[in-house]
Amino acid sequence: MRSPGKDRQVFSVKELNRYIKMMLEGNDRLQHVWVRGEISNFTHHSSGHMYFTLKDADSRLKTIMFASYNQRLPFIPREGAKVLACGNISVYERDGQYQFYVTQMQPDGIGSLYLAFEQLKKKLEAEGLFAAERKRPIPRFPRAIGVITSPTGAAVRDIITTLQRRYPAVPVLLYPVLVQGTQAAPSIVRAIEEMNRLGEVDVLIVGRGGGSLEELWAFNEEAVARAISASAIPVISAVGHETDYTIADFVADLRAATPTAAAELAVPHHLELKQQLAYMEQRLYRSLNKRLESSRERLNRLRRSPYLTNPRRQLLLQPAERLDRVKEQLRFKMQGRLALAHERKMRLDKRLAASNPKEQAVFARRRLASAAKQLQVAMQVLKKHKSQQLVSAMRQLDALSPLKVMQRGYGLVYDEQEKQLIKSVAQVEIGDILRLKLADGRIDCHVWSMEENKHGGTGNDTEL
CATH class of the missing domain: 1.20.5 (Single alpha-helices involved in coiled-coils or other helix-helix interfaces)
Incomplete structure (x- = not known):
């Protein structure tokens, strides 16, 4: 293996990565560079940092946006969103991997303010801040009206002029605020809270004149929307022209197309x-x-009433006539009730007579005599029937009696002790003593010889 010469510099991995990092960070073209791409593998870490990849059809670029930068984003990045990102190219020394460190970002193809407007609108609508049931009615005859707007714009002049023209008796309390710039939203929130704390007005008109989306943006801030929602005083939103819509318009209890229209909605015309x-x-x-x-x-x-023209007839004669009719009706009803009572008494007497113990005893004796007679007849019939059954059974028994059979010449053969009836020659042996019972006596027999009938029946050669 060839070793490096003495004139060659040898880098460690860390030194080489650091050198490359310095080269990239020293290149002006790679600092504050804008990149267009689609977000993928987006992760919003618990630390607040955002890690994702910017990609197009042909390449990928690992990207990071630290929490100190992304917390000022007017929209929330999403997977698949196309964005324009501005930042610096550098190297993460530990992994030796170059990355794009983003400092600002906006949607590609749609304004960031408009996207932030839509996202906040969906969020507050999901929370129910736009619901019609939570909106309060505007008092028809307010005792005082609060106006929260810029003290120098045309909107405040239009509002005050319209209020004085339509309803001169109502006092107007102006709370001057900033309506444009970074401090506008906190200024409007403080004014709404202070007006609620004082409690001197019945209606609040919050708004400003027309302008661009950026100029009207204070009325799209979440803090302003929540302050309007939390206000105990009904709020009329009067922001911009008729075609301008802000988050404040959706949250307010009533939306006016213009500041002048807000004043017209707040009071009736005198x-x-x-x-x-x-x-x-x-x-x-x-x-x-x-x-x-x-x-x-x-x-x-x-005056024409009979009670006044002829009081004697109306107050004395007619009541007496009604009393006679009532007496007749009462007599008729009493006679009817007496007839019903007499009829009911007759029915009860019949039921009582039927329930008399003496009559019941006579009836019971009659029933007993009849039952005894029926029982006697039934017993005679039963006795006759049983006698006939007994005679028939005796005849059958006599016909089946062994004595009747033996009187016709038959006998019964037993062994010597008369314990066993002999029915077959197989039960007898030569020399056995047998006893033959006849109808008129008994004969003791001695077996000398015997022959078994092979074909059934009685053999003729048996000798006793």
Whole structure:
């Protein structure tokens, strides 16, 4: 193996990686460079750092964005999003791998502010801050109106002028705030909270005149949206022109197309109120006249009433006539009730007579005599039947009696002790003593010879 010469420099791995890192970081073209690509393998680490890969159709670039930079992003990166990223190319010495260290990033093809607007809108809508049921009605006749806007813009002049023209009696409290720039959102939040703390107004108008999305951005901040949502005083949002929509418009209890429209929605017009009062006065006058006429007609009817024209007839004679009719109805009803009671008594008497113990005893004796007679007849019939059965059984038994058979010439053959009935020659041997029982006596026999019938039946050669 060839060893390096004395004039050659030998690097350690760490030294070589550090040298390459210095070369890359010293190249101006690789510092503050913009790269377009698609996010893949995105990981938002618990430390706050973001690790991902920027890729296109032909290549990959490992990328990292530290928490100190990504916390200022106006949108949340997602897997597959196409972005424009600005940063520096350097080497991670430990792995010897070059990486893209991003310091700022924005969506490719869509403005970052618009994407941040859409993401915050979806988030707050999911939390229910835009729900119609949580929006409060605007008081019809507010005692005082609070205006939160810039003190120098055209919006405040339009609002105050419109309020004084439509409803001169209402006091207006102006809380001047910044409506543009990085400090605008905290200024608006403080104004809403202070107005709620003071509690001197019934309606808040929050807004400004028209402008670009960047100029109106303070009203798209999450802090402003949550302050409007938390306000105990109903809020009218009046931001920009009719075509401008902000997050504040969605969260507010009422959205006005312009600051002037907000003032018109906040108070009624005094001329319209005068017209309504005149109309109500006419209705009240007509209603009172109608009621007076109705009362006059009722009084005339009372004057013509029979109770006033002929009180004796109405108060004495007619009640006496009604009393007679009531007496007649009462008498008729009492007679009906007496008839029903008499009929019910007759039914009860019949039931009582049927339940008399004496009558029940006579009836029971009759039933007992009848039952005894029936039992006697049944016993006679049963006795006759059983006697006939007994005679029949005796005849059958007599017909089956062995004595009847033996009277016809048959006998029974037993062994000598009369313990066993002989039915076959196989039970007898030559020399055995047998006893033959006949119908009129007994014969003792001695077996001298015997012959078994091979074909069944009785053999003729047996000798006893």
